[in-house]
Amino acid sequence: MKEIIRITIALTLSCLLAGLVIGTTFIFTAKAKQHNEHLNVQQTMLGLLGYGPQRPAAPELQLHQVHRYIVKHNETMRMGYMLPARCSGGGPGYVWVELDLKGDFLDRHELALTPEAALSADDRKKALAGILDPGAEADFADTMIIACLGDRRTAYLLPGEFPGFKTFIKAMVALDADFQLLGLEVIEHEEDPGLGGEITQDYFKNQFVGKTFEKLKHLTVIKEPLPADYEHYLKSMGLRNSGLSESETADIRQRYKDQDIHALTGATISSAAVTNGVKAMVKKFAYRIQVLDQALADGDVKVLF
Amino acid sequence: MKHDVKAFWMLMLIIATLWIGGCEAPNFIKAAQFEETDRIVLTFAGPVDPAWAEDPSHFTVNEKPDPDILLDIASVRLSPDRSRLTLTLVDPINQDQPHQVVAKEIVSEGRNLGTQSVTVSKPYFGYLVSILIGALLIQNFVFSKYLGLCVFFGTSQKKSTAVGMGITFTFVIVFASLMSWFLYQFVLKPYRLDYLQIIVFIGLVSLTVQAVDTVLRKINPALFKAFGVYLVLVIANCIVIAVPLILADNEYNMIESLMLALGAGLGFLLALFLMSSVRERLDFANVPTSYRGLPIAFIVAGLFALSFMGFSGMSIF
Amino acid sequence: MAATTKTNMQLVVNGLLNENPIFRLALSMCPAVGISTTVANGLLLGVAVLFVQVFSSCTIALIKDHIHPRIRIPTYTLTIATWVTVIDLVLAAYLPVAYKAMGIFVRLIVAFAIITMRLEVFACRNTVAASFWDGVGMGFGFMFGMATLGAVREVMGMGTLLGYDVLGFRPMLFFVLPAAGFFLVGFMMAMFNYVETLYNRRAKRGS
Numbered sequence: 024m025k026e027i028i029r030i031t032i033a034l035t036l037s038c039l040l041a042g043l044v045i046g047t048t049f050i051f052t053a054k055a056k057q058h059n060e061h062l063n064v065q066q067t068m069l070g071l072l073g074y075g076p077q078r079p080a081a082p083e084l085q086l087h088q089v090h091r092y093i094v095k096h097n098e099t100m101r102m103g104y105m106l107p108a109r110c111s112g113g114g115p116g117y118v119w120v121e122l123d124l125k126g127d128f129l130d131r132h133e134l135a136l137t138p139e140a141a142l143s144a145d146d147r148k149k150a151l152a153g154i155l156d157p158g159a160e161a162d163f164a165d166t167m168i169i170a171c172l173g174d175r176r177t178a179y180l181l182p183g184e185f186p187g188f189k190t191f192i193k194a195m196v197a198l199d200a201d202f203q204l205l206g207l208e209v210i211e212h213e214e215d216p217g218l219g220g221e222i223t224q225d226y227f228k229n230q231f232v233g234k235t236f237e238k239l240k241h242l243t244v245i246k247e248p249l250p251a252d253y254e255h256y257l258k259s260m261g262l263r264n265s266g267l268s269e270s271e272t273a274d275i276r277q278r279y280k281d282q283d284i285h286a287l288t289g290a291t292i293s294s295a296a297v298t299n300g301v302k303a304m305v306k307k308f309a310y311r312i313q314v315l316d317q318a319l320a321d322g323d324v325k326v327l328f
Numbered sequence: 329m330k331h332d333v334k335a336f337w338m339l340m341l342i343i344a345t346l347w348i349g350g351c352e353a354p355n356f357i358k359a360a361q362f363e364e365t366d367r368i369v370l371t372f373a374g375p376v377d378p379a380w381a382e383d384p385s386h387f388t389v390n391e392k393p394d395p396d397i398l399l400d401i402a403s404v405r406l407s408p409d410r411s412r413l414t415l416t417l418v419d420p421i422n423q424d425q426p427h428q429v430v431a432k433e434i435v436s437e438g439r440n441l442g443t444q445s446v447t448v449s450k451p452y453f454g455y456l457v458s459i460l461i462g463a464l465l466i467q468n469f470v471f472s473k474y475l476g477l478c479v480f481f482g483t484s485q486k487k488s489t490a491v492g493m494g495i496t497f498t499f500v501i502v503f504a505s506l507m508s509w510f511l512y513q514f515v516l517k518p519y520r521l522d523y524l525q526i527i528v529f530i531g532l533v534s535l536t537v538q539a540v541d542t543v544l545r546k547i548n549p550a551l552f553k554a555f556g557v558y559l560v561l562v563i564a565n566c567i568v569i570a571v572p573l574i575l576a577d578n579e580y581n582m583i584e585s586l587m588l589a590l591g592a593g594l595g596f597l598l599a600l601f602l603m604s605s606v607r608e609r610l611d612f613a614n615v616p617t618s619y620r621g622l623p624i625a626f627i628v629a630g631l632f633a634l635s636f637m638g639f640s641g642m643s644i645f
Numbered sequence: 646m647a648a649t650t651k652t653n654m655q656l657v658v659n660g661l662l663n664e665n666p667i668f669r670l671a672l673s674m675c676p677a678v679g680i681s682t683t684v685a686n687g688l689l690l691g692v693a694v695l696f697v698q699v700f701s702s703c704t705i706a707l708i709k710d711h712i713h714p715r716i717r718i719p720t721y722t723l724t725i726a727t728w729v730t731v732i733d734l735v736l737a738a739y740l741p742v743a744y745k746a747m748g749i750f751v752r753l754i755v756a757f758a759i760i761t762m763r764l765e766v767f768a769c770r771n772t773v774a775a776s777f778w779d780g781v782g783m784g785f786g787f788m789f790g791m792a793t794l795g796a797v798r799e800v801m802g803m804g805t806l807l808g809y810d811v812l813g814f815r816p817m818l819f820f821v822l823p824a825a826g827f828f829l830v831g832f833m834m835a836m837f838n839y840v841e842t843l844y845n846r847r848a849k850r851g852s
Contacts, residue, residue: 030713034719037720041724049734052739217822218822289818299422474675474826478671481674523730525752526733527726530755569752570749573752574749577749633827637823
């Protein structure tokens with residue numbers, strides 16, 4: 024009996040000690056984790072817009088986050104958008120806009136939400152709880168980022184995920200104002216190293232750059248090997264000393280502009296997954312942003328983008 | 329006797345109620361499924377009006393998470409018996425997503441049955457089987473995920489040992505991962521304690537092993553004699569802790585978790601069996617001295633891993 | 646085994662060569678095959694294992710007199726799990742990209758046989774200082790093994806080393822493929838065995 028008590032006490036003590044150590048570490052790292060993740064996303068976004076260590080971002084560049092929700096009330100469904108907009112007081116703030124499924128403007132509310140708080144899902148939920156009808160439920164769907172220089176829209180950034188060959192692939196796509204592809208960044212994937220894992224390589228990702236919206240709608244994967252000059256061009260894209268003269272670059276760009284995506288060797292399924300994923304993301308976004316712009320004009324919402 | 333008659337009529341009444349209720353089931357659309365890459369087939373409970381059915385504007389199709397984006401319908405075709413309807417879409421369907429089909433103002437035998445909607449998705453059973461086969465063959469934990477290697481090489485010298493280890497392991501992993509799934513979903517996640525997952529899962533695994541040990545010793549001493557020795561080794565196997573971690577990372581429900589755990593266990597059993605069959609024969613082979621024992625076993629495992637790569641990309645459902 | 650009589654340096658060398666966890670003891674093979682596709686991955690996991698091994702060894706050596714013999718193994722597990730959680734949280738917070746590349750393997754350190762084995766064989770019988778050096782030796786031995794495998798696989802498979810292009814072409818894509826890890830570990834083990842037989846033969850001839 025004495026033994027058992029001693030063992031129990033010893034185990035409890037060690038568990039408590041372990042809990043203390045882990046708890047302390049968690050408290051110390053939680054903030055840093057959030058901060059670093061945020062920083063990473065920020066860097067990815069700037070990178071996609073063409074900014075980097077050599078080319079710092081313009082000071083007037085602004086990234087506006089628009090959060091989309093699906094609102095369910097009884098049996099009806101609506102789309103809810105949380106947008107940065109000019110409030111009644113004149114200052115910048117967040118506005119909640121509801122559209123019906125056809126895209127007609129229904130309703131607007133001003134939210135007590137600062138841009139910093141809007142980054143956290145919990146704070147957004149709290150702000151929403153105050154204005155939704157009782158019984159209505161808002162499910163977060165996705166976020167899109169609209170990059171503006173001054174009051175001109177320069178680009179759209181779409182984070183998204185789609186099924187890959189093994190698990191989900193998380194990616195971010197950048198579009199210019201005419202929905203032409205500016206770039207693609209693979210953020211997270213679990214494809215096989217050396218095969219599907221090559222989707223993170225420049226020579227694959229950069230094939231998407233410059234595809235027009237019309238081309239993108241019907242983009243497919245072809246199994247032909249990548250031509251050597253094209254591969255060199257893709258790899259050197261964005262580098263200073265690419266080894267190609269300007270006319271050569273322009274020539275290659277022109278020649279392969281309407282080319283479909285060359286599949287990676289031994290990873291056709293991964294390549295097709297990325298192509299289809301990007302295609303679906305862009306198509307849905309292009310439809311939604313046009314509907315949203317129309318609705319915002321109808322509802323006379325003064326958005327910041 | 330009177331009692332029996334009463335009971336009989338009660339039963340009849342219940343059956344009749346159910347019958348009528350069944351007949352007037354609110355949904356006239358009996359089934360909906362994907363066909364080929366761009367078609368959805370609806371099956372109705374009775375014949376529908378061809379004039380109504382042939383008009384594409386009576387139907388809308390959307391992916392369930394995107395109710396605001398309607399997909400374009402290219403054509404609608406009704407079968408000769410007027411109860412099967414094929415919707416062909418302009419673009420290929422993303423069949424991994426459930427789709428919602430709404431049929432407006434269904435007309436059948438001159439009667440208007442109102443608007444009805446139905447969800448189309450891949451058969452769930454097929455999804456479960458694909459998880460099982462995925463863990464068993466395509467993503468075999470030993471040959472494609474390289475987990476549990478220490479125990480794998482340690483116990484694959486003889487077929488009998490290998491099978492014993494595999495069976496014991498399958499039992500333990502199914503129990504342990506179901507328990508940790510419950511604990512994670514109902515305690516760790518709601519209270520935001522998921523940073524404690526490692527310590528909790530390893531504790532649970534040891535607990536399961538201890539419990540199996542105690543129970544088996546009492547209930548079936550013969551079986552305990554056969555499998556007891558492997559129980560200790562189970563804790564040293566990474567797979568047993570990897571499966572709960574994978575379950576925690578992915579949002580699987582209980583049945584899906586069960587399938588993954590079962591696939592992992594059976595996959596380990598399969599790997600052990602294959603490997604031990606080869607190693608029993610290797611004993612008679614003339615292997616260079618430096619390669620005797622583990623090195624040659626590794627090379628055999630490499631060959632197995634190569635052949636298991638052939639399963640990758642396989643999809644059954 | 647009684648308390649060790651080896652010097653600190655001998656303990657470290659022991660972990661690096663004579664009792665190299667990967668090639669000699671053949672423990673913790675899972676990461677050796679799974680994560681050694683690049684040098685950077687191998688090194689980082691090596692650092693994590695070094696950290697867990699050293700801290701666990703020291704903890705156990707520190708409290709060895711207070712551990713009740715019947716709960717020896719649970720205490721080891723608890724200690725290891727604690728330190729693994731710590732390094733897991735730290736890596737996830739400060740090196741998110743590399744952490745994601747290693748996937749589940751950081752959390753799986755908790756099941757690496759090498760760490761429990763060193764606690765059982767060494768730390769519970771020796772002083773804190775000796776356990777520290779033994780932990781360092783084992784950790785570096787693991788790191789060395791991972792880095793070697795990683796280097797061969799990265800150079801042969803991708804033509805790069807630590808991410809820098811060294812060859813300019815890809816000699817054999819095969820080496821980054823999963824199966825190649827098994828082959829390579831097998832070859833390396835055979836090589837260690839061969840060197841050992843040569844060494845023993847020479848030693849015998851010398852005497």
